Amino acid sequence: MTVESTAARGKPRRPAAKRTAGKRQQPQPGPKPEMVQLLTPEGERVEHPDYALETTPEQLRELYRDMVLTRRFDAEATALQRQGELGLWPSLLGQEAAQIGSGRALRETDYVFPTYREHGVAWCRGVDPTKLLGMFRGVNHGGWDPASNNFHLYTIVIGSQALHATGYAMGVVKDGADVAVVAYFGDGASSQGDVAEAFTFAAVYNAPVVFxxxxNQWAISEPTERQTRVPLYQRAQGYGFPGVRVDGNDVLAVLAVTRAAAEHARTGQGPMLVEAFTYRMGAHTTSDDPTRYRRKEELEVWEAKDPLLRLRRLMERENAADDAFFTDLDAESDALARRVREAIRTMPDPDGMAMFEHTYADGHTLVDEERAQYGAYVASFADHHEGD
Structure with missing residues (x-):
């Protein structure tokens, strides 16, 4: 029935100004969210009343080295995927400060639950970067022992690791351990029910977990403004624990904030949410084309905030490193790239029958049947080759 025919029957029309169904309402203007920053994009140190941080030239060099080598590894993995050596790769380009700053803020005894992009955190936890490649090459399900580095296997299911971390943290309380548990996730995952449930459990049980x-502004092709009407860190207030937004391209601020958040958790004060405000410079994964949904001008704005560039500017301003340091780091970076290329190309293919092992503790008739069927299928290729 048309609007005209409805009006003709005496039913009032809704005024045009009130027809908002189906239209996205813009967030109401309000005060700009505070963001903790200790290092400006120009490389100048600034102070924050709640997050003081003292650094030595050696510490600055170490943080810079971490970010350079992590970026080089990531670039090499992206190139290897383009060459067909990996099935997929999720780049961390642009997020080095968020990962290195937070990773270096943790104690060895703390436990980390990552997503699938925390290559920099893995580096800080001592995981050999070549171990990160196995899953994306399809030769294993992780490649490292989580207990060896207190760094859990990568989690592909979006948001589920927040619940895993919360459950682990609840167990930590039962054990009486002086440990902080950290759950990494992205802005897209913050829209998942698993994350909301994790917030609830963590708050109610006062779990020592840092969320x-x-x-990085984009949940694949969906901008943050389509996911929330308030800054993400403010969501913590509704669950009863503190949240803070930090400049995610400022490695010093991330280090200071994460260190404080971990101590908050360890000392029995419960969970805390840290929102590292950063930007994904590359694609979501190598199967994604970001030029289809974001503007070049936006990328250029964030390139000026590059986390490596701003720390190098500080180091140069404070004479924290000489030319020899940067030259040696370039050589170390090239050596890491060569090692990564060699490792990926020499990874042995897994036994195809191994997928049927370790599924059940005891035998299972259905698995036995599937194993036999697959074994016969594989054998048929050998029989065909012999016939030729």
């Missing part, structure tokens, strides 16, 4: 959200 570390890397807000």
């Amino acid at each position: 570390f959200c890397q807000n």
